[in-house]
Amino acid sequence: MNLGRAVFNASWVLVLVFLGLPILIVVALSFSSASYLTFPPPAFGVRWYRAYLGSSDWLDSTWLSIAVAASVAVLATVLGTLAALGLPRLPPALRMAVGALVLSPLIVPGIVAAIGIYYVFARYRLVGTPLGLVLAHTCLAVPFVVTSVSASLAGLDRRLERAALSLGATPWGTFYQVTLPLIRPGILVGALFAFITSFDELIVALFLSGSGAVTLPRRMWDDLRFAIDPTIAAVSSLTIALTAVLLLGAHLLRGRRA
Amino acid sequence: MPVLLVTPLAIYMTAFYAWPLASMLLRSVDDPAWTLENFRRFIGDVTFLDVFWITLRTALIVTAGSLLLGYPVALALSRLRSGPAALVLVLVLLPFWTSVLVRSYAWMVLLGRHGLVNELLIGLGVLDSPLRLLNTSFAVCIAMIHILLPYMVLPIASVQRQIDAALLRAAAGLGAPPWRVFLQVVLPLSMPGVAAGVLLVFVLALGFYITPALVGGPHDLMLSMLIAQQVDLLNWPYAACLSTALLATTLLLIVLAQRLPGVRDVMRSATR
Numbered sequence A: 001m002n003l004g005r006a007v008f009n010a011s012w013v014l015v016l017v018f019l020g021l022p023i024l025i026v027v028a029l030s031f032s033s034a035s036y037l038t039f040p041p042p043a044f045g046v047r048w049y050r051a052y053l054g055s056s057d058w059l060d061s062t063w064l065s066i067a068v069a070a071s072v073a074v075l076a077t078v079l080g081t082l083a084a085l086g087l088p089r090l091p092p093a094l095r096m097a098v099g100a101l102v103l104s105p106l107i108v109p110g111i112v113a114a115i116g117i118y119y120v121f122a123r124y125r126l127v128g129t130p131l132g133l134v135l136a137h138t139c140l141a142v143p144f145v146v147t148s149v150s151a152s153l154a155g156l157d158r159r160l161e162r163a164a165l166s167l168g169a170t171p172w173g174t175f176y177q178v179t180l181p182l183i184r185p186g187i188l189v190g191a192l193f194a195f196i197t198s199f200d201e202l203i204v205a206l207f208l209s210g211s212g213a214v215t216l217p218r219r220m221w222d223d224l225r226f227a228i229d230p231t232i233a234a235v236s237s238l239t240i241a242l243t244a245v246l247l248l249g250a251h252l253l254r255g256r257r258a
Numbered sequence B: 001m002p003v004l005l006v007t008p009l010a011i012y013m014t015a016f017y018a019w020p021l022a023s024m025l026l027r028s029v030d031d032p033a034w035t036l037e038n039f040r041r042f043i044g045d046v047t048f049l050d051v052f053w054i055t056l057r058t059a060l061i062v063t064a065g066s067l068l069l070g071y072p073v074a075l076a077l078s079r080l081r082s083g084p085a086a087l088v089l090v091l092v093l094l095p096f097w098t099s100v101l102v103r104s105y106a107w108m109v110l111l112g113r114h115g116l117v118n119e120l121l122i123g124l125g126v127l128d129s130p131l132r133l134l135n136t137s138f139a140v141c142i143a144m145i146h147i148l149l150p151y152m153v154l155p156i157a158s159v160q161r162q163i164d165a166a167l168l169r170a171a172a173g174l175g176a177p178p179w180r181v182f183l184q185v186v187l188p189l190s191m192p193g194v195a196a197g198v199l200l201v202f203v204l205a206l207g208f209y210i211t212p213a214l215v216g217g218p219h220d221l222m223l224s225m226l227i228a229q230q231v232d233l234l235n236w237p238y239a240a241c242l243s244t245a246l247l248a249t250t251l252l253l254i255v256l257a258q259r260l261p262g263v264r265d266v267m268r269s270a271t272r
Helices: A002-030 A046-052 A058-090 A092-106 A111-124 A130-154 A158-166 A173-202 A203-208 A216-226 A232-256 B002-026 B037-043 B046-079 B082-096 B100-110 B118-125 B137-161 B163-175 B178-188 B191-206 B210-215 B223-232 B236-259 B263-270
Strands: none
Touching: A002 A232, A002 B046, A002 B082, A002 B137, A002 B178, A046 A058, A046 A232, A046 B118, A058 A092, A058 A130, A058 A173, A058 A216, A058 B002, A058 B037, A092 A130, A092 B002, A111 A130, A111 A203, A111 B002, A111 B223, A111 B236, A130 A173, A130 A203, A130 B002, A173 A232, A203 A216, A216 A232, A216 B100, A216 B178, A232 B082, B002 B163, B002 B236, B037 B236, B046 B082, B046 B137, B046 B191, B046 B223, B082 B137, B100 B118, B100 B137, B100 B210, B137 B178, B137 B191, B137 B210, B163 B178, B191 B236, B210 B223, B223 B236
């Protein structure tokens, strides 16, 4: 019995190591002082972070990615929150149809969506523009907003809204003063996930970036094809840190939703 | 009023997602005139059959590997007290939200000629010269398992958490040793979660693009890579045919999955 238990414990701990180790190694490597990838790093330093901060190409891509992701977060949150409020009150057949349309980006393979968008966007000169990226990434980010806001609406005590209405509040006043504050954590979590979705997105960017709107993942991809120098390790570590901070924020918001 | 709230998003998704997708897919049958000729041609095509087989094989290996590695983690997740379980969940979820590109890069670093794995094996005296690990099918499978593992762990753990602990106590009380409790009670009751996890991982693996393109070799051409290649060649009818095949397979499997008992509940709770 003890042997079985030991094997079981060892197996899941090893799998967790397998999950975490590659990412830890990238972070450790980004602080290497060597001019190429080597194990173990001869000494530690921040030369690759300095290389990143000294490169206008990398910085331009970083700002573009942040600007696109922020625009996507705003657009997806507005569209997605409105839809999540309306969806449960639609007739069932219509609700199914709209739901399928809105959630389809979770199912359709990324490459199929990417070339479809590219096929049509190229005709309207949207390739190589930040606008094209924002319009496309918003489609991919919307499902996360809709599911997050829908979940917090499902947990909402509808009696609170009825109480406000019976006490003489207008429907708009009820929404603004009762419903909105209660679902705000769900909306913010959706916005954070929308931001991360766009910030990390690569497949659509491969087709839409062109040479005029090279996002951070796109520049990493282009660099990886030539050499895997440690600058990418530094950039990767920074994006991991950014994602971790945003996820922590989402986790704290979720806790407050209770 | 509810219709007005949903309309902006419905119009947006139709204009920037559904319509582009549909007009691209239509190129498979209306180029130059309404025809099924494009489909007929690629069914017998050797390249396509090769790529189809490689894609299927990779997806099957990745699914089996994820199940093997994911099941113990899911079981641990459902058995641990809430504190340690939260820590395990964070360890499962953090890679989940680290970009696929960064995780593929991590495997390029680990498996490279002078990567950690080779250096370690040489340092231990197991190897004399570095093994070719990167740009192989092995690299593709291991990196894809790493990336898709959370999709296996989460549905299984969510089903296991709902197993009535009284059943386990009853089995143990009636004299079943732990391995028998596991084989005859826990394993059968967790099957809906296994089915959901297997289906999710398989479907996602079929359409994988970034990872095989970065860590795979010249013989690891998957369906999604063939599609991208055809777009670069501006061969839209062929790209559209391949996309239709990939999309149809994906949708078929999702529809089948929804019919399995319990799978729908798992999918719903997994996306929350």
